[in-house]
Amino acid sequence: MTSRRDLFKYAAIATAAATLPSIGSASAPARIEKAARPLRILILGGTGFTGPFQVAYALARGHKVTLFNRGRRPSPEWPGEVEQLHGDRNTGDLKALEGREWDVCIDNPTSLPFWVRDAGKVLAGKVGHYLFISTISVYADGSQHGIDENSPVAPYKGSDAMAETQDTLRADIGNLYGPLKALSEAEARKQFGERTTIVRPGYIVGPRDDTDRFTYWPKRIAEGGEILVPGDGQDPVQIIDGRDLGEWMIRLAENGTTGTFNAVGPDYTLTTDAMVHGCHAVTGGPATFTHVPFEFLANQEGADFPIWVPRAGTPFSGYGTVSNAKAIAAGLTFRPLATTVAELLEWYRGLPAERQAEVRAGISREKEAEILAAWAANRG
Template sequence: MKLLILGGTEFVGRAIAEDALARGWEVTVFHRGKKPSPPGTTTLHGDRTAPDGLAALADGSWDLVVDTWSAAPAVVRESARLLASRTAHYTYISSRSVYTYPTPAQLDETGAVVDSAPGLTGEVPYAEAKRGGELAVVESFGDRALLARAGLIIGPYENIGRLPWWLNRIARGGPVLAPGPRDLPLQYIDARDLAAWTLDAAEAGLSGAYNVISAPGHTTMGGLLDACVAATGSSAELRWTDPEPILEAGIEPWTQLPIWIPQGELHEMIHQGNVSKVLAAGLRCRPVEETVADTWTWLRSRGGEAPQRPDRPTVGLDPEVEAKVLEG
């Protein structure tokens, strides 16, 4: 198979490139050239936001295209239009954020989505950007378009910082503020499992929207943090704390305590999505212990410092704030 990845140097894009290479596919990555391409790929350079930024894609044909773009959907529209006659199938890595909020538990792919348009330019909110990107791909590819609506993504190469923060924090040892309840169910996808399913589905010609994420409760907050302790070999002491004193201290779920969201509307949106369609289509998710251990191995290879996307806020909790809550 001949695969073109629009992106391909970081996190999900890199996981897709590596999976495709392992299959023996011919992989071309198109990006701005600010990060190195995965070894074994063919590189084309261009800035999708610049005039004539797609010039390097003027020639050539591919079996599959995967696009990870997260900003103004007009950029996706231009790429899809350019490639529609020279590519058999187009996969857009979208997000479950496209559903209107509040998103009830067990919402499937037929749920209401935010208003957007494929031609939006400039600064576009994330949900509208992803929905507009979906519309842009469908506009040019129709039933040759696959919309992979991912949820929380973790694993090696993460450039958001959520799991890396927990690993580094637990590796430091000492008492750790562990946000409860311990059995709080989590729903997420390892980037490598997202990559494997995406390529299988694209090769099979699947189309339409899929919620690509594990089953709710694939692990729990306790399972995740226990895996961090085991992977790091730390002597850290997890101090499980009810949500109330954490919230009363002004600590922000999701950002200051990454991944964690107390039960309620937002938890239902992030960690309780319906995945019956994607499971029937072959999604397989590895154990949390493997995801955590592999992420720690990768993180140590970088000296403990994870890459940080410039368009996303830095996550994590100030040690002094943590200590104050633990002192109670």
């Protein structure tokens, strides 16, 4: 079963460019108004999941965009001029940023405190506003309901946080990811002071999500038949469309909004049942849903269902919920679930056949049928 730590440890990892005109979508995008004041925006990363959403929206709003990354991923076809700078934060190569100034810096990929420290050495005093994408995995206790931005963060138990590298993080990601993100937040405040914004998303979903975590559900439901739904259907689900996250961060920059925010959605209580039936409302076709209790699934090898963890208050797990009230008050908005599902499926069905056949999250149809048969036999 997916643990809470596993649930969010890759919250910022995927590839994305779904908002770009070259990608296409199930619905025509709404007209985007120009911002009151154009900004010079530096985006560290920019070719991952949320970065392309930020770029496309920033360009549409009339801002000037500079990207800084290693240049190892092909950049999408941007709908406007984008300056590209190259360097490597792993080796401390930030020379391309020296002697430059920007109104805003958005730091997307950082999981290591020394990345923030080194960026501060070059950029402190050279950017007016620093926005850092963190994660709700920073919280020390994820079993509470309504976790807010003031809840305690996970302590780092290593010997030297500044000596941690991507290799050491990968080797012990379950224990290091949240604490190192928390220390990266602290370093951001140290380097950039009151002009710092910390954004803590949970599951980022939608078109161009290469992890298949949320994609498993609309894809499976579209196939129809008897579908295994873990638990009793009342466990909480908190997700955010990557486009909602990326566009909101540009608006935070425009408004000069600082502080710490939980960027999770939606703005209502979403349960497992509401999620699967919401997907079915989009996909249509004959489908039935069979609930299988956690205590039975716990004894089934390979019964790993993405996005789902039993809720706090049950004997089986400690999954709580995170409050998004502060983020909503700061202008975070959400696309309808149906829009995310429809456009995600359109993107996914446009992938090569071999990619669609690759299962990156969830269980196979064969394993699902095996568990359903075992559950039916158990019920007698």
